[in-house]
Amino acid sequence: MKLIILDRDGVINEDSDAFIKTVDEWIPIPGSIEAMARLYQAGYTLAIATNQSGIARGYYDVTTLNAMHAKLHDLLAQHGGKVTYIAYCPHLSSDHCTCRKPKPGMLLTIAEHFGIVPHQATVVGDSLRDWQAAAAVGAAYAQVRTGKGLHTLADGKLPADIPVFNNLAAYADSLLGTIPT
Ligand SMILES: O=P(O)(O)OC[C@@H](O)[C@H]1O[C@@H](OP(=O)(O)O)[C@@H](O)[C@@H](O)[C@@H]1O
Numbered sequence: 568m569k570l571i572i573l574d575r576d577g578v579i580n581e582d583s584d585a586f587i588k589t590v591d592e593w594i595p596i597p598g599s600i601e602a603m604a605r606l607y608q609a610g611y612t613l614a615i616a617t618n619q620s621g622i623a624r625g626y627y628d629v630t631t632l633n634a635m636h637a638k639l640h641d642l643l644a645q646h647g648g649k650v651t652y653i654a655y656c657p658h659l660s661s662d663h664c665t666c667r668k669p670k671p672g673m674l675l676t677i678a679e680h681f682g683i684v685p686h687q688a689t690v691v692g693d694s695l696r697d698w699q700a701a702a703a704v705g706a707a708y709a710q711v712r713t714g715k716g717l718h719t720l721a722d723g724k725l726p727a728d729i730p731v732f733n734n735l736a737a738y739a740d741s742l743l744g745t746i747p748t
């Protein structure tokens with residue numbers, strides 16, 4: 568199985584330091600929906616592992632989160648794409664859960680769901696904690712410059728050999744060997 572586990576905010580959709588609190592604030596990064604559709608049509612299975620501490624903070628609830636993901640599913644369906652599994656962590660760091668990135672709990676849950684070992688997956692993220700979660704289970708990792716990506720890269724804590732892409736579309740182009748349009 569070719570499994571790609573995507574971070575959500577800053578990779579698929581625009582991120583905000585004020586959190587993405589409503590369906591209207593959930594806005595796809597240009598090219599990301601199309602990139603996910605191309606990956607799906609090329610035989611990749613797509614999943615999402617996303618921290619959503621905004622739930623614990625009371626900024627939005629699970630019903631709103633599900634409405635954001637319904638919007639994502641609809642957009643993907645319109646483009647012939649699909650995301651098969653969405654894992655989210657609703658907790659705060661102080662909750663000491665096992666699912667909040669940088670812990671790999673969501674990656675382990677996703678891998679178990681698909682019956683694979685986690686190191687067979689590739690994680691795509693914009694934040695250091697996305698890489699840390701991937702590294703914890705030996706999964707491959709690709710960094711994007713969107714969302715908090717440039718800030719993450721400027722921090723200089725990512726290993727120098729991590730592949731970096733301008734956005735999810737560029738990652739898909741690289742993986743699929745397509746020439747950017
Ligand atoms: O990038 P993913 O994991 O999909 O989601 C990140 C979001 O849950 C939010 O995560 C928060 O981090 P804290 O939860 O406050 O540490 C902040 O970085 C927000 O800007 C961001 O929107």
Ligand SMILES: [Mg+2]
Nearest residue numbers: 574576577693
């Ligand atoms: Mg992110």
Ligand SMILES: [Zn+2]
Nearest residue numbers: 656664666667
């Ligand atoms: Zn959690």
